[in-house]
Amino acid sequence: MNAIPEELKYTQTHEWVRVEGNEVIIGITHHAQELLGDMVYVELPETGSCFSIEEDCAVVESVKAASDIYAPLDGEIIAVNDNLADSPELINQSPYEEGWLIRMKITATEQLDNLLDANTYQDVIASEDSK
Numbered sequence: 251m252n253a254i255p256e257e258l259k260y261t262q263t264h265e266w267v268r269v270e271g272n273e274v275i276i277g278i279t280h281h282a283q284e285l286l287g288d289m290v291y292v293e294l295p296e297t298g299s300c301f302s303i304e305e306d307c308a309v310v311e312s313v314k315a316a317s318d319i320y321a322p323l324d325g326e327i328i329a330v331n332d333n334l335a336d337s338p339e340l341i342n343q344s345p346y347e348e349g350w351l352i353r354m355k356i357t358a359t360e361q362l363d364n365l366l367d368a369n370t371y372q373d374v375i376a377s378e379d380s381k
Contacts, residue, residue: 254279254372255346259365261322262374266346267365276322277350278310278341281375286312289338294330294352301325301354303361308351310341319351323361329353 254260259267264282268275283289291311301307301321308319330352334340341349356362366374 254368256368258346259322259362259367260371260374261320261365263320265319265322267322267362268350269362272356272359273328274323274325274354274356275350276319276352276354277345278319279371280345282317283312283341283345283349286310286317287314288312289341292334292338292341292351294334295327297327297330299327301327303358310338310351321354322365323354323356324358325354325356327352328355 255266257268259269260279261267264279266277266279289310289312293309293311295301295307299307302324303321305321306318307321307327310317310319331340331350333348334351343349
């Protein structure tokens with residue numbers, strides 16, 4: 251079992267969120283990339299695009315499946331990880347650092363309160379694993 255970083259926030263759909271003021275960096279968790287397998291392609295949104303919470307904002311494709319990535323918060327995309335175009339495997343190798351997906355300026359900071367902490371996210375994983 252890989253450690254779940256305590257300083258991050260999480261969603262039920264396995265995205266992680268690193269809060270930096272009114273901006274966030276978003277990626278998929280170690281658990282999610284492990285379930286998906288080796289990444290082969292990533293489709294990221296355009297900088298300047300705006301998304302609402304739980305809206306599809308990106309797609310990751312692995313040898314097993316394609317999976318939508320959902321916006322964990324309302325906001326505008328201010329940067330994307332261009333390194334993933336040539337090296338999607340960074341998501342597998344370093345999901346919480348080099349494998350980040352998007353940077354977003356959030357418009358509703360109160361939505362941060364609805365994200366999961368590391369312990370609650372661990373419970374989500376445990377309940378899925380027991381099914």
